[in-house]
Amino acid sequence: MHAIIPATAPLRLFGKLDPVVESRPDGVIVVRSAKPLPHYSASLVDRLEHWAKVTPHRTFLAERDQSGGWRTxxxxxxxxxxxxxxxxxxxxxxxxxxxxxxxxxxxxxxxxxxxxxxxxxxxxxxxxxxxxxxxxxxxxxxxxxxxxxxxxxxxxxxxxxxxxxxxxxxxxxxxxxxxxxxxxxxxxxxxxxxxxxxxxxxxxxxxxxGPDTIAKFLLTSGSTGFPKAVTNTQRMLCANQAMLAEALAFLKDEPPVLVDWLPWAHTFGSNHNFGIALYNGGTLYIDEGKPVAEGIAATIANLREIAPTIYFNVPKGFEALLPHLQDDLALRRHFFSRLKLLFYAGAGLSKPVWDAYRDLALDTAGRSVVFTTSLGSTETAPGALIGVRDADRPGIVGVPHRGVELKLVPNAGKLEARLRGPNITPGYWRRPDLTQAVFDAEGFYLMGDALRLAEPTNFAAGFEFDGRVAEDFKLATGTWVSVGPLRVDIIGKFDPLVRDAVVTGHDRDDVGMLVFPDEAETRKLAPHLEPDTPFAEVVVDQAVKDVFQERLAAIARDATGSSTRVTRIALLAEPPSIDLGEATDKGSLNQRAVLANRAKDVEALYAAETKPHVIRL
The missing domain is CATH 3.40.50.980 (Rossmann fold)
Structure with a gap:
């Protein structure tokens, strides 16, 4: 393993969140940090007032103006x-x-x-x-x-x-x-x-x-596709920032510098990233770019000027940025010049992308960079668990923050995660019915995720995401399919051809997937087609299908059983719909909504006659 931190870096990167474990007779496990959460501010505005007095001239926010310069x-x-x-x-x-x-x-x-x-x-x-x-x-x-x-x-x-x-x-x-x-x-x-x-x-x-004052509402779409308004109190926001400062100890050593595009309509961009800058007296450069082909240029231009101390993104964002860092030494040197940590969330990160960033940092700055992630939701402000070790692979979401209790309840062969702490929402605005449904008798929030230990019996090594409990299903044989891990694994093996996918097979004989191909990469497989050929025609071109068929066969050969062996895929030309609740602007996919709206494609996967956009083994 590469060295983690050079001698010139701060003496600390992470704080200690040593987990304490309570095992109950009924199989329930409760995990919490050994140390309590320190005192935190009553409101975020109190932190703004503090920095206004201590460092009134320090730049808090910066955005591009019409001339292309920075408005600060x-x-x-x-x-x-x-x-x-x-x-x-x-x-x-x-x-x-x-x-x-x-x-x-x-x-x-x-x-x-x-x-x-x-x-x-x-x-x-x-x-x-x-x-x-x-x-x-x-x-x-x-x-x-x-x-x-x-x-x-x-x-x-x-x-x-x-x-x-x-x-x-x-x-x-x-x-x-x-x-x-x-x-x-x-x-x-x-x-x-x-x-x-x-x-x-x-x-x-x-x-x-005060702490119980409502700071904001954040809309989160459920399985219905209609948004719920999650009540965010000052207690939630400030407690979570205090938790983050204890976990990411380097935030206390120097004011953080962020270059960030993540939308403030979502908890990752607003409560987490914006909050980190504000709570710790840092500077947030608002990145108007997006992690897509037509938006990444703005991000690159900003990163040429501003070197972040911590960089946040979703996996698709890290994927979009990677080739530019690989091809541009000056950009690479600037990007890693004072970077302490890379942080991804929102979805699973592939191992090749993980390895590429660590290798780039080693080659460019003479040190490997630490990559970490966390587990949370809009309802948890959002951080509940966080990785505070230099992990050897992506997917480890860490241990509970200080002040957070994690209850693991046996459920269909998995451990369902439930959470309690000052960072948890009091509920959904004007929906007491939905609020009541997401808390158990002890007041733990039912987030619907499953976890497993990253290392057997070693709680200090943290947990791995083990899928959404509500998304897992049984094949007709009675075999359980763990949707979350399988989906991440298959998308990674199709990289860079697939942007996203949904697992199918409930009560069927085998596993299938509805695949949303990456249009730019898929078109490269059919250079004989005109550039303006409709994408619906591209995905049924034989040259394209041959490549997907070859990948699918290779993946099937590596499968360990029927629950991980994907036998059929449907290539969908129409991207996930925001109106139908299939996707958000951050790129998150709603598996339930896609399955409901694309029921005809699911039927086509398993029909006797093979449709043009379906590929089978």
């Missing part, structure tokens, strides 16, 4: 500005019952509005931009408006979000826009919120904000 916001300026905006929110009588809905993505105005709401007890709800721009029916926007009943809706650009804003206008809801592109809708300029004098009401409201 210091801690001192941020704290002053949110008090002005807070006064404007209070003047409108906004509240938990009538909060602020944010349509646009990451940006300084978005951050100021969110923090201003936190300062005076007015929750905000950032919504995925896809629900307002890519969605054809605006169904999830309509649902969110009905569920949350906001009285103010913000968008950075009236033109980009015009279709959604017109729907908002029909309801008589105030619209606030950063620019002048929505004057025909009677939009309020964002700058006018900053002009509001700081009132005594703001000072009074600040004193009322």
């Amino acid at each position: 916001l210091s801690y001192g300026a941020a704290f002053e500005q949110i008090l002005h905006i807070g006064a404007a929110l209070l003047a409108r009588d906004l509240s938990e019952e009538e909060p602020v809905l944010i349509l646009s993505g990451n940006g300084i105005d978005h951050a100021l509005l969110s923090l201003a709401g936190m300062a005076v007890g007015v929750p905000t709800c950032p919504m995925s931009t896809a629900y307002s721009t890519l969605s054809q029916d605006l169904g999830k926007l309509t649902y969110a408006l009905d569920l949350l009943t906001p009285r103010l809706v913000f968008a950075s650009n009236g033109r980009v979000f015009g279709r959604a804003l017109r729907k908002v206008k029909e309801r008589g809801i105030e619209i606030v826009v950063s620019d002048d592109t929505a004057t025909e809708l009677g939009a309020t300029p964002f700058a006018s919120l900053l002009d509001r004098p700081i009132s005594s009401a703001v000072v009074s409201a600040r004193t009322q904000v």
